[in-house]
Amino acid sequence: MRISSVTMYEQSTASINRQQSDFLKVSQQIASGRRVVNPSDDPQAASRAVRVDQSQAITQQYADARVSARNSLAQTESILNSISDSVVSAKTLLVQASSDTLSDVDRESIASELRGIYETMIGQANATDGNGRYLFGGYADNAPPFVKNAEGSIEYKGDANAREQRVDASRLMPVTENGISIFQSVPSGAGxxxxxxxxxxxxxxxxxxxxxxxxxxxxxxxxxxxxxxxxxxxxxxxxxxxxxxxxxxxxxxxxxxxxxxxxxxxxxxxxxxxxxxxxxxxxxxxxxxxSAQRPADLFRTMEAAINVLETPVEDDSQKAALRNTMNTSMRDLDNALDNVLTVRASAGARLNELDVVDAVGSNRMLNYEQTLSDLVDLDYADAISEYSLRQVGLQASQKAFVDIKGMSLFDYM
Structure with missing residues (x-):
């Protein structure tokens, strides 16, 4: 069968192009460090890699959410610690004020100290998270949750919810507390x-x-x-x-x-x-x-104690009012302290839970990275061997074309 010069040229060029394409493909893999450079290189691996990459992005979003949640909980825990210290200081002052040896001036001095603690508590109750949102107002976090009414008493203007944040696919975690749970509640064992x-x-x-x-x-x-x-x-x-x-x-x-x-x-x-x-x-x-007949209210307790200490004791009725108010207020403060410590323990438990969820998320991210590496990353040893093989194949194809091109019938005539 007669083979024309055009056929020889076309076949040789096609062979060179094929070898060159394979050589360039391996070169791209080595340069990028990836086995799957284009989806066509391995469609199944490429599609799986897209899903794994999306899962990685979602896991990273949850990790970022946990950072925000940890900041809110850490700030909440710190403020609760300050509130518990304030309650202990107030209880100490009330014990001191209960002494019968104190004069009206002495009690008024204690009332002044107690008012300072009271104002500090109000400031802590209206603390923000650094972004202008009030920590203890629930979802009504755009205004101070505790405000003074016309009579000078403190009223709660927030809602009864605790702001929540999704920290993992299956965990919606409260990241703050509402003011009711801190300042207007008692532990279940309160008597x-x-x-x-x-x-x-x-x-x-x-x-x-x-x-x-x-x-x-x-x-x-x-x-x-x-x-x-x-x-x-x-x-x-x-x-x-x-x-x-x-x-x-x-x-x-x-x-x-x-x-x-x-x-x-x-x-x-x-x-x-x-x-x-x-x-x-x-x-x-x-x-x-x-209870409904005796609702808990830390600010009401402080106000009652301050008012009775600022009132001069002139008769037996006022003396009885002083003693009774001191007894009631000290019991209220004991319950308030137990409640604040309970809420603080809950915040601490959630901080510990975040550490556990973080560890699980980190392991999940490592698994995703390993899976993604198995799907698309390059085995350099195999790639270098393939690179050398393709280089030899390209050189052989080029040498064959040169040899075939030089073959002519006129050389033998």
Whole structure:
């Protein structure tokens, strides 16, 4: 069969081009360090690499979110630590103010210190995260969550939610606390607290209440001790809140003669001791801290303590109000401290959880990197061998073309 010169030229050129293409492909792989330079090099590996790359990007986004969450939680934990220190300082001052040896001037000095702690607490409650968002307002974080009303008392203007952030595919984590959980809550184990009505005219003081029987049918209810009778025949009655109003709790505790020297009462699994002269209409509330009848409020506690310390003690009624308020406030501060420490422990636990999630995320990222490397990265030993082979093939193809080009029938004529 006769082979034309055109055919020889075309086949030789095609061979050279093919060898050169293969040689350049290996050169690109070595230069880039990747086995899959173009999707056509390995379509299946390329498509899998795209999915792995997307998973890497998502994992990195979660890692960035955890950094933000850790900053918020660390700041929250730091502020809670400061609040707990403030509560301890306030309790110390109240213990000092409870001494009968102090004068009105001494108590006013303590009240001044206590007011400074109170203002510090307000500042801590309205702390921001550095980006202008208030930490303890829930999702209503564009305005201070705690503000003073017209009467000078502190009101909470935030919402009851805790701002959350997704730190992993399956974990939506609260990264702050709302003000209710910190300043207007008590731990689940908070007990009963007694509180004398501000309008009381008598000099009755109380000691307790102490829990005597948690299995008592009345335990868990709210009670009101109401004084009646007259100066010659004082009486007391124990009432229970039935959901809408106060009603007599027990006939045995209704309109009973009151002993001003010492009156011990037992009801609802509780014991409380009363002393001092009563006036008709005086009331003492005995309820669980955090209940509807005795809501928890750290700022209200501080305000009550400051007000009574700033009021001069001129008679037995004011002296009783001072003693009762001190007793109630100290119990409130104990509950507030327990609550703040509980919330702080929760924030610390979430910080620890972030460390665990970070470790899992880092391992996941390493797995993605290894998978991506297996899919597209180059084996240099194989590539260099292939490079040498393709180079020899190209040179051989070029040498063959030169030899074939020089073959002519006229050389033998």
């Amino acid at each position: 009963y607290i007694a509180e004398a009505d501000n309008a009381n005219q008598g000099s009755v003081t109380f000691s307790g209440p102490q829990i005597s029987d948690v299995n008592d049918p009345g335990y868990g209810e709210s009670f009101l001790i109401v004084f009646g009778g007259d100066a010659d025949n004082p009486t007391y009655s124990v009432q229970k809140f039935d959901g809408t109003k106060w009603d007599d709790f027990n006939p045995a505790l209704t309109n009973k003669k009151y002993n001003a020297n010492e009156q011990k009462l037992s009801f609802g699994g509780l014991n409380i001791t009363l002393k001092g002269d009563s006036k008709p209409g005086d009331e003492i509330l005995v309820a669980q801290s955090g």
